Amino acid sequence: MLRVAVPNKGALAATASEMLGEAGYRRRHEQRDLTVLDPVNEVEFFFLRPKDIAIYVGSGDLDLGITGRDLALDSGAPVTEVLALGFGGSTFRYAGPAGQEWKPADLHGKRLATSYPRLVREDLKRHGVEAEVIRLDGAVEISIQLGVADAIADVVESGRSLRQNNLVAFGDPICVSEAVLLEREGSAASKAKSQVAARLRGVVFAQQYLMLDYDCPRGILEQAIAITPGLESPTVAPLADDNWVAVRAMVARKAVNQVMDELADVGAKAILASDIRSCRL
Numbered sequence: 001m002l003r004v005a006v007p008n009k010g011a012l013a014a015t016a017s018e019m020l021g022e023a024g025y026r027r028r029h030e031q032r033d034l035t036v037l038d039p040v041n042e043v044e045f046f047f048l049r050p051k052d053i054a055i056y057v058g059s060g061d062l063d064l065g066i067t068g069r070d071l072a073l074d075s076g077a078p079v080t081e082v083l084a085l086g087f088g089g090s091t092f093r094y095a096g097p098a099g100q101e102w103k104p105a106d107l108h109g110k111r112l113a114t115s116y117p118r119l120v121r122e123d124l125k126r127h128g129v130e131a132e133v134i135r136l137d138g139a140v141e142i143s144i145q146l147g148v149a150d151a152i153a154d155v156v157e158s159g160r161s162l163r164q165n166n167l168v169a170f171g172d173p174i175c176v177s178e179a180v181l182l183e184r185e186g187s188a189a190s191k192a193k194s195q196v197a198a199r200l201r202g203v204v205f206a207q208q209y210l211m212l213d214y215d216c217p218r219g220i221l222e223q224a225i226a227i228t229p230g231l232e233s234p235t236v237a238p239l240a241d242d243n244w245v246a247v248r249a250m251v252a253r254k255a256v257n258q259v260m261d262e263l264a265d266v267g268a269k270a271i272l273a274s275d276i277r278s279c280r281l
């Protein structure tokens with residue numbers, strides 16, 4: 001039985017569970033359940049704190065885990081990324097009081113509060129900066145105001161928390177993070193692990209694409225195919241009216257409106273975009 005760790009709460013928990021559900025795995029019914037057995041797929045899921053997940057996977061006690069790249073790096077556990085999951089995106093950044101031009105070298109001799117001490121110490125070392133790292137569990141942005149630190153390093157998503165606390169980010173991002181599927185470094189490949197990865201890859205990919213269907217006058221088919229080349233090549237099917245064909249192709253979600261405009265401009269009609277739930281490529 002494959003053992004897989006999933007975030008039990010926090011920023012990644014809901015989407016990770018939804019994604020596994022889309023991939024055909026059994027969902028947990030009670031928020032407080034710590035395990036879910038999926039005998040059909042021969043997987044047992046363990047709902048753990050996102051911060052702890054890389055430790056379980058790195059020790060080899062669990063086969064796979066979903067957590068944030070930043071949390072995995074901070075754990076120092078020997079894990080590698082099998083797949084980036086395309087959600088839970090954030091950057092991990094230094095920040096200090098606004099009204100001052102900060103750069104990483106200015107942190108020398110300062111007190112720096114963070115919930116990610118290992119990540120920060122390693123980055124300070126790279127910059128050759130010696131600072132006192134103060135480990136806090138959360139609400140790090142308030143620590144400067146309260147007098148415990150001179151600057152912080154924290155997760156930034158929208159930047160709202162920094163602005164609210166009159167802080168500005170500085171330096172290059174220490175880490176650009178998103179949710180990732182992890183395995184133990186150097187662990188043997190297995191069919192069971194590959195299957196979870198393939199199913200999740202299918203869901204990630206499906207979320208990034210849409211299926212486009214449209215009717216196309218035969219005379220402009222070449223132009224239309226150039227606009228929607230699909231992955232291999234689009235499906236072209238005859239219509240009852242010989243002058244027209246139906247075309248079906250996958251299109252990147254980000255580009256879909258522009259593609260629909262271009263198709264309409266060359267003369268395509270009845271252009272429909274629909275969601276893809278999952279896929280294998």
Ligand SMILES: Nc1ncnc2c1ncn2[C@@H]1O[C@H](COP(=O)(O)OP(=O)(O)OP(=O)(O)O)[C@@H](O)[C@H]1O
Nearest residue numbers: 009010011012050068070071088089090155157177
């Ligand atoms: N707006 C956000 N706030 C916090 N974490 C985010 C955000 N967006 C993405 N993440 C990612 O989510 C993970 C942190 O998850 P989580 O919120 O569960 O941790 P935590 O803040 O330490 O937990 P908790 O707040 O429950 O103590 C990190 O990988 C982080 O990069």
Ligand SMILES: O=P(O)(O)OC[C@H]1O[C@H](OP(=O)(O)OP(=O)(O)O)[C@H](O)[C@@H]1O
Nearest residue numbers: 138139140155156157158159160161162
């Ligand atoms: O850039 P933003 O969109 O404002 O998001 C980032 C903020 O959200 C997280 O805090 P969280 O709500 O998890 O509280 P915590 O600091 O107690 O973990 C994170 O630690 C930042 O404070």
Ligand SMILES: [Mg+2]
Nearest residue numbers: 010011138139
């Ligand atoms: Mg949090």
